[in-house]
Amino acid sequence: MSIFVDEHTKVIVQGLTGGQGRFHGLRNRDYGTQVVGGVTPGKGGADVEGIPVFNSVREAVDATGASASFVVVPPKFAANAIIEAAEGGITFIVCITEGIPARDEAVTYNRLVEEFPGVRLLGPNCPGIISPGKCNIGITSGDIALAGGPVGIVSRSGTLTYQALHELSQQGVGQTTCVGIGGDPVPGTNFIDCLAAFQADPETKAVMMIGEIGGSEEERAAEWIKLNMTKPVVAYVAGVTAPPGRKMGHAGAIISGSKGTAQAKMEALRDAGVHVCANPTEAGAKMVDIVRAM
Amino acid sequence: MDLFEYQGKQYFARYGIAVSPGDVADTVEAAIAVAERVGYPVVVKAQVKVGGRGKAGGVKLANNVDEVRTHAGNILGLDIKGHVVRRLWIERSSDIAKEYYASFTLDRPNKTHLGMLSAQGGVEIEIVAEENPEAIAFLSIDPVRGLDLATSRRWVAEAELDEVAREQTAELLVKLYDCYTEGDCDLAEINPLILTPEGVVHALDAKVTLDENASFRHPEWEAFREDEFEDPREKMAKAKGLNYIGLDGTVGIIANGAGLAMSTLDVVNQVGGTAANFLDIGGGANADVMAAALELINADPKVKSIFVNIFGGITRVDEVAQGVLEALERVKITSPIVLRLDGTNAEAGRALLAPHVSANLMTEPTMLDAARRAVALAK
The missing domain is CATH 3.40.50.261 (Succinyl-CoA synthetase domains)
Known part of the structure; x- marks a missing residue:
C-alpha cells in the first residue's frame, strides 16, 4: 500500500499553463498519474496536450472528480491557490512553490486547520510525493x-x-x-x-x-x-x-x-x-x- | 535580512512605535550636527550587527559637543568582533525608570506566532528564559485572528508590568505585532523597552529580522540593503541572485537544493576536505545560473577545486551541463571541476559533457566518489 495517494488518485494542476506547471504536470501524467485537469483563471476551455484547463478549482473538481491538487504557482499567488483548492473540494494539496513569505504560510496553515480540517497540505517548498508505479505528484x-x-x-x-x-x-x-x-x-x-x-x-x-x-x-x-x-x-x-x-x-x-x-x-x-x-x-x-x- | 538598530527604529516608526529622537551619522561632523539638533545629552551608538557593542566601547553618553566629537571619533572605525563601525546612531538620551522586554517571532512547533513579554528587560532574554522562566509572559497568537487590544491588556497585566506602563505598552504591543506581521518580520524585538521617570514608555533598541521571501511586497526594503553584506563574495552572489555563504575551505561547492548543498559540505568534510562556500543554485536553475555560479566560485582565490553536485528534479541536468560548458567558454576557470550529475535529464547532461572531459573537467558516478576526487585535487 501507499500513504496519502495511490493509483486511483485524480489530480489537477493549479498553474498547468505555466512553464514549470506544464513540464512537471505532463511528466506526472507520463509517469501514469491520473492528471485529469488544470486550473488557470481566464484560460478555461483550453487544454494542455489533452488535459482540460478550467477557470477555477471548483469547476475542475465538479468536472473531473479530482481529490488532489498540485500547486505550482509563483510565491505571491500560492497562499490563495492553496485556500482555493481547499474551498473547491480538494482534500490533498501538494505545493512545491519556493519562497512563500512565512506570514502567508502561518495564516494558510491555520486557516486549513480551522476551516478545512479534512484537508492535508504537503509543502510548501517541497518536491512532492511519489508512490512508485502508482502516482507521482510534484517534481520528483x-x-x-x-x-x-x-x-x-x-x-x-x-x-x-x-x-x-x-x-x-x-x-x-x-x-x-x-x-x-x-x-x-x-x-x-x-x-x-x-x-x-x-x-x-x-x-x-x-x-x-x-x-x-x-x-x-x-x-x-x-x-x-x-x-x-x-x-x-x-x-x-x-x-x-x-x-x-x-x-x-x-x-x-x-x-x-x-x-x-x-x-x-x-x-x-x-x-x-x-x-x-x-x-x-x-x-x-x-x-x-x-x-x-x- | 537583519537590520541595523537605526533601520529597525526607522521601521518601528513606520508603524507608530515610539523611539527616541535621533538620526544616523557617518562622520564626526554629521554626529555633531545630529546632537545639536536633537539636544543634549545624547547617546552615541555604534551600528553593527553583533551583540556586546556596549562592552566593546561602542555606546557612549555625550553631554556636550566636545564629548560627541571625542566619542564619535573613537567609535567610528572601531572593530567590534570583526565588524568595523562605519555608521553611528545619535539619539537623545533617556532617563530610565524600568527596563522591559518585548518580542514577536514564529513559534515553529505550534505553527502560531509567539509573543514574549517580560518586566525584566535590558539583559539577554535567553538568560532570563533559562534562570527565571516565570519572569516571561508567553502569548501564543493565532495568525488568522491576530492580536487585539483586549488580549494585549491581559498580557501586560500577566507580565506584571508597572501599572503606569500597562495601557501604553498594551497599545505599543499591538503596533509591534502589526509591524511584525504587516511588516513581514521573522523577528521584531525591543530590548529594552523602557519606562521613563515621567511615566512614558518607548523603544530604546530595535532588533528586526525581515523575511526576504516577502520582498515582493516591500519596495521600501531596498533602502535597507545598502551595507548589508560584509563579505564581497556574498555581495557578488546576491547581485547574481545566488544563495551563497562564504566559508574558509578550499573546495568550491555548487549544488542544487539547500539540503543537498548542506550534505555536500558534510561529505567533503567527512572525506578530509574543507568547503570554501555553501552555494545552492536553487530549483529550476538554468545555464545562465550555472555559469554565474562557476564565475563566482572562480573569483575566490582560496578555491583549489570545484565540486558540482546536481540531482535534477525541477532542475534539468542537461541545462546545468550546458551552463558548465558556457561558463568555460566565457571565463577561464582556474580550478579543476568535478561533476556528479543525476536525476531529471541526467543522461542527456552527461552526454553533453562527455566530449569535453579533461584533467580540468571530470565526472564521477556518486556523491562520495566526487567528494573524494575534489578533495584530492584541492590538496
Whole structure:
C-alpha cells in the first residue's frame, strides 16, 4: 500500500499553463498519474496536450472528480491557490512553490486547520510525493523510484529526497511512498504525520528519514518514534558543518544559538533507537542491510 | 535580512512605535550636527550587527559637543568582533525608570506566532528564559485572528508590568505585532523597552529580522540593503541572485537544493576536505545560473577545486551541463571541476559533457566518489 495517494488518485494542476506547471504536470501524467485537469483563471476551455484547463478549482473538481491538487504557482499567488483548492473540494494539496513569505504560510496553515480540517497540505517548498508505479505528484523524477516497497521515505529536503530514492533503487530496494515535506518554517505535513502513516501501512516495513538543521521537528519526531514506532528507522541529518546564525537556503534551515544543530537532532534520534548515518550513501546502505535481513 | 538598530527604529516608526529622537551619522561632523539638533545629552551608538557593542566601547553618553566629537571619533572605525563601525546612531538620551522586554517571532512547533513579554528587560532574554522562566509572559497568537487590544491588556497585566506602563505598552504591543506581521518580520524585538521617570514608555533598541521571501511586497526594503553584506563574495552572489555563504575551505561547492548543498559540505568534510562556500543554485536553475555560479566560485582565490553536485528534479541536468560548458567558454576557470550529475535529464547532461572531459573537467558516478576526487585535487 501507499500513504496519502495511490493509483486511483485524480489530480489537477493549479498553474498547468505555466512553464514549470506544464513540464512537471505532463511528466506526472507520463509517469501514469491520473492528471485529469488544470486550473488557470481566464484560460478555461483550453487544454494542455489533452488535459482540460478550467477557470477555477471548483469547476475542475465538479468536472473531473479530482481529490488532489498540485500547486505550482509563483510565491505571491500560492497562499490563495492553496485556500482555493481547499474551498473547491480538494482534500490533498501538494505545493512545491519556493519562497512563500512565512506570514502567508502561518495564516494558510491555520486557516486549513480551522476551516478545512479534512484537508492535508504537503509543502510548501517541497518536491512532492511519489508512490512508485502508482502516482507521482510534484517534481520528483519518476525513474529514480522503484515500485514494490518495502521502504517508506520522508524528507525535509528536496534534492536529498531524490538522493535517498536513488541510493535504495540502485540496490534494488523499492519504496512504498516517498514524501518530501519541505524545508519551510510552517510545513503543512510534518515528520510525525508521515511516520504515523508509515507505521499504520502494512506494506511499509522500514522508514528512511532525512532531516536537516533548524527547528525542532526531528527532535519531536524522535520522541514520537520512541513511543510509537515499531518499524526500523534509518535517519540522516544534513548540516553537520553548517555555521550557526546563517540561513542555509531553506527558510527553516538555521541554527540559532544552541538550538537546531544537526548534532542535537542526531542524538535525539539515536536515543529513540533510530539508526543514524553520517551521509546519504551510508543511510542507503544501512537500509539495504535492514531490508535484506528481513 | 537583519537590520541595523537605526533601520529597525526607522521601521518601528513606520508603524507608530515610539523611539527616541535621533538620526544616523557617518562622520564626526554629521554626529555633531545630529546632537545639536536633537539636544543634549545624547547617546552615541555604534551600528553593527553583533551583540556586546556596549562592552566593546561602542555606546557612549555625550553631554556636550566636545564629548560627541571625542566619542564619535573613537567609535567610528572601531572593530567590534570583526565588524568595523562605519555608521553611528545619535539619539537623545533617556532617563530610565524600568527596563522591559518585548518580542514577536514564529513559534515553529505550534505553527502560531509567539509573543514574549517580560518586566525584566535590558539583559539577554535567553538568560532570563533559562534562570527565571516565570519572569516571561508567553502569548501564543493565532495568525488568522491576530492580536487585539483586549488580549494585549491581559498580557501586560500577566507580565506584571508597572501599572503606569500597562495601557501604553498594551497599545505599543499591538503596533509591534502589526509591524511584525504587516511588516513581514521573522523577528521584531525591543530590548529594552523602557519606562521613563515621567511615566512614558518607548523603544530604546530595535532588533528586526525581515523575511526576504516577502520582498515582493516591500519596495521600501531596498533602502535597507545598502551595507548589508560584509563579505564581497556574498555581495557578488546576491547581485547574481545566488544563495551563497562564504566559508574558509578550499573546495568550491555548487549544488542544487539547500539540503543537498548542506550534505555536500558534510561529505567533503567527512572525506578530509574543507568547503570554501555553501552555494545552492536553487530549483529550476538554468545555464545562465550555472555559469554565474562557476564565475563566482572562480573569483575566490582560496578555491583549489570545484565540486558540482546536481540531482535534477525541477532542475534539468542537461541545462546545468550546458551552463558548465558556457561558463568555460566565457571565463577561464582556474580550478579543476568535478561533476556528479543525476536525476531529471541526467543522461542527456552527461552526454553533453562527455566530449569535453579533461584533467580540468571530470565526472564521477556518486556523491562520495566526487567528494573524494575534489578533495584530492584541492590538496
